[in-house]
Amino acid sequence: MKSKLAYVWFLAMVVGSVLLLKAAPRSDSSSKGGTVQAAFRNALKQESVHETETLISTQENPQIRILKEVLKAGNDNDPRMDRDLKVLSHDTKDEMVRFYQNLAREKRNELGTIVFLIGRNLNDVQDILFMKSVLDEKPCLSLKNCNEAAAPARNETARVINTSEISASYPELMAIRALKLLGEDLLSDKNAGGMNRPLLEATITALSSAAHSPNMRVAQAAGAALKKLSL
Numbered sequence: 001m002k003s004k005l006a007y008v009w010f011l012a013m014v015v016g017s018v019l020l021l022k023a024a025p026r027s028d029s030s031s032k033g034g035t036v037q038a039a040f041r042n043a044l045k046q047e048s049v050h051e052t053e054t055l056i057s058t059q060e061n062p063q064i065r066i067l068k069e070v071l072k073a074g075n076d077n078d079p080r081m082d083r084d085l086k087v088l089s090h091d092t093k094d095e096m097v098r099f100y101q102n103l104a105r106e107k108r109n110e111l112g113t114i115v116f117l118i119g120r121n122l123n124d125v126q127d128i129l130f131m132k133s134v135l136d137e138k139p140c141l142s143l144k145n146c147n148e149a150a151a152p153a154r155n156e157t158a159r160v161i162n163t164s165e166i167s168a169s170y171p172e173l174m175a176i177r178a179l180k181l182l183g184e185d186l187l188s189d190k191n192a193g194g195m196n197r198p199l200l201e202a203t204i205t206a207l208s209s210a211a212h213s214p215n216m217r218v219a220q221a222a223g224a225a226l227k228k229l230s231l
Contacts, residue, residue: 105146112170119178132206139215180225
């Protein structure tokens, strides 16, 4: 009888120990191991994000990157304008148009520079339509706020006012210049026995529309371009 009681007591002790072990929290070493594993996973995730960002950066169109650098520097005489940005592909022009559309309207020099660059590569009707969209924009009333005319400053000379008006119309004037040069080339091709008629018609349409612009400086420049082309 005593031996049976001892055996039952022994089994009770074993079961109790097992239950205590299952209920006990994890040891510090186990907890530290989990922390290390979590930190490792987080490091891998951060490295993956860094690699993705680097890949995106290296995949940026080189000409768009150069354009951003030139605009940031504000140097209109940057040699890269003629060395690296003279010939533009169709895709690059599309990217430049999107970049143009995302700039603030008051960034007149930057906007005009983009129009100038695309204007040297007018190869199809889509390019002309972009030029026309520039010419159809509402006039920029002042360099500080295109929607509000600036009050003339005291002692402000006519020369200063004239310069400000030209700067405010810089994108449109660059578009007219590009269209005039294209029109001259197209008419020269016509005289030589060949011509891209759709391109010439789109050019005439854009200049004719600009000749009726509410911006008098743009209207005068467009009218002069049409007269130069004898159209």
